[in-house]
Amino acid sequence: MPKRVGVIDLGSNSARLVIFERTSRFGFFILAEHKIKVRLGEGAYENGGVLQPAAMQKCLNAFVEFKELLQKYGAKRVLCVGTSALRDAPNGGEFIKLVFKKTKIAIRKIDGESEAYFGGYAAHNLLSDFKEGVSVDIGGGSTELARIKNGKIEAKISLNLGTVRLKELFFDKGDMGGLYGYVNEAISAVGDEFASSNLIAMGGSARALSNAIMAIENYPIKIVHNYCYDYEKYAPFFSKLIGAKTLELAKFPIKKERYDTIREGAIIFSEIAKKIGAKSVITSGVGVREGVFLGSILHGANLPKNFNPSLKSLQDRFASESSHADKFAKALFSVFFSLHKLEDRYISPLCYAAKLCEIGARLGFYAKHESAASMVLNGLNYRTSHEQKALIAAIIAMHGKPNLSPNFANLSEILPNERTLAWLSFLCEFARILNENALKNLEFKFENLTLQITGAKNKLMLKDSLRKLPKPAVFAINFI
Template identity: 40%
Template sequence: MSKITTIIDIGSNSMRMVVLEKSSRFAFSLINETKSKVKISEGCYENGGNLQEVPMQRAYEALKSFLNISNALKSRKILCVATSALRDAPNSKIFLNRVKKDLDLNIKIINGEKEAYFGGVATSNLLPDDNFVTVDIGGGSTEFCFVKDGKIKKSISLDVGTVRLKELYFNKNNLDGAKKYILDSLKKVYDLNEEIPSKVVGIGGSIRFLSKLIMQKNCYPLDAIHGFTYSVKKEEKLFVDILKTKTVEDLERLGVKKDRFDTIKEGTFIFKTILDELDTKTVVTSGVGVREGVYLTDLLRNSNHKFPENFNVSVRSLLDRFQIDAKQSAYVGTNASKIFDVLKPIHNLDEKYKTLLVVASKLHSIGTTLNFYKSNDNAFEFILNGLSYDFFHSSRVIVAYILKFSKKSLPRQRDLEEYEELLPSLDTMQWLSFMIALNLAVNIDFSRPKVKYVLLNNTLHLELPNKSFLVESYIEKLELPQKLFLEIL
């Protein structure tokens, strides 16, 4: 696979592009994301599904700009797919042939089931959940992909989309007809005979924007859409309020942006109808979709479109990009596990915290790479946004705080206030802070010593292989959690 790859997704409402750079066998990072609301399907559902000349010209001009960006970034591979609008349009070849002739770009029209599958590949690899159904609302269609135990079971696409319903029902003020149309279409989902999960992973611009409104309303502390989770019952009122609006001013008062005025009510109507009908309890917002699914299907073509077990693409990508010494990284990761395990009888923390402690230990030197001074603060700010894939928001914040308080002093309650709703108890954070500080202190001279840890009567005995004044002085300055004593042998 090329080191830099461009993926373009031509949807009914928006055209999106991502440019991804591969850093090792399975790791990659996003280096560009561009969106253009070309509305290529505008007017087509009122004209026998045929693409209209003005929207086609908008899409053509946007594609030229996308290719300019791709070329400037030295992308060596371009994968371009088109979904509902082009697969439904009887005259789509006019657009396809023009793009091929003028821009030398091959557009692959994918069927609805494949579109749903790509969404499933992206979310099952880049979100930390294993059991859910994706709902991807686009301009012309809505896709569902059932994921169980991390594996894709079945995929389906319905001809239910924001632009389609706007032209066929909303413009005629026929909301009852729109609801009946959606519910009739949903019967095909039940025909799959798949157990309907209580958790929906939402994909697409309308769903992401609804999540942004919820975050804004609740003063949510973390500015990250991917992985944001909310209770359907708790946030139902916002959906109802959007559907009650009569004017643009009403939408503005709810925080809706200008570029969402045209389809936010249709998107909300579709999503609420689906959530109600499927009796969904929880929504997890996905920042990835068809584009990432296309990329991962290519990247993971020899491994059933799935990352290896226990592989985390965000962590691996950061280790690659910051050229963190592999031996040092492996050492601090292994040593973090040893410290966690030996102290388990006192801290009694869940095993998930060991994983986060290991991740924080491996990524600790990123702060120094950014700037040696205030390295812990640098790491904190960077990790809040840098761990973009395969982490719950709470996990991302915990790792950032472990790094922020990885020196001598333990965090206090006031230090946790800003992100309190995403953090565990102060006691838990103090234990994690101490364990990473101890981990880094024993390796302060980068010698990777083979330390023996023994816990006896709430006293942690450290047996160092060689006497080191520097190491011992750092360890002796550490602030200890309550109930713990420390002795260097």
């Protein structure tokens, strides 16, 4: 597959183009993302699903622009899927031919279950670890659910329940009784197999709700992917939002572009959450687009269990290939255990930090560790919880010092205590120094409050660097 791949997701409300760049076999990142609110389904739901001329023309214009962007980014392959509005439309085939004739972009019309599958597949592979859950992807024309359990998608369903559909059929007419009747009838098709305490929120409306809660909480990380919250705690907030008048929406931390459909989205979200018995919400920044892309490189298989595509991508682009820092960090964690007595769950973020602590040098030597920490916060997204990401960034930013830099102090509310941070920062910097001195085959032994290092006896720069490194406890270092 080419290095850069464009994926277009054509929904009832918006068309999105994402440019994925592969850095290795499974390592990748999003190079660019562009969204155009095309409203392909506008006017269709009151006309038997028939796509209206004005909506088709606007959407066609968007595809012309997407074609120009694909050429600009040098994307050699394009994957395009059309969802609810297109599959509902009697004249959908006509529109597909029109787009291909004008742009040579082939739209693949997918059914509702396929749409549910792609969303669930992306969430399963790219969220941080969760045992089970139900992905709920709220779109303009439909809502898809996928039951994820035991490492696979066990059930999927598509409902003719979307924000634009509800807006045109009921909300704009003030028919709230009809709206709730319609919603409840649609949701009645969701069987007991979808019961779950974890709701995985997808789609623009659901993410907008998560962003609003993050704003209310003044949450320190601004990336919505992997953000989690207690559904019952915020159910009253959803109720207030649903009951608000249009002119009152400015009082809520909702982007203005979402005003026209956010209440419809909140209704769908709340009713489904109650139907499946959700207690916790896990926000997914990935969905159909990422599912389509992953399917093209994995051919339906899952990413390897302990593989992190974001970590690999950052390493591919910015890290040294010859680094042994993570191995040193793991060995030091073990050898100093009698002093720090930290839980084994800290080994993984420590090793991640050791692998990534030098990536900031690609931006410049000075303040390279704060640069690396910022790169982690913005780039280490897939398969990493917010707490893990914050911890990895903090370890790197501390650069062996016992205190967190003021530039990252806002992360403290989701970080472990100062003693734990001080030890992890020390271990990471110790490992970085060993790696910097081009050392490989070292042996460590700790006894009588003395660390013995075998294999680096004549390394003057190493000794000088370790002498300057603040220790989180009292012990000696001996080179033999």
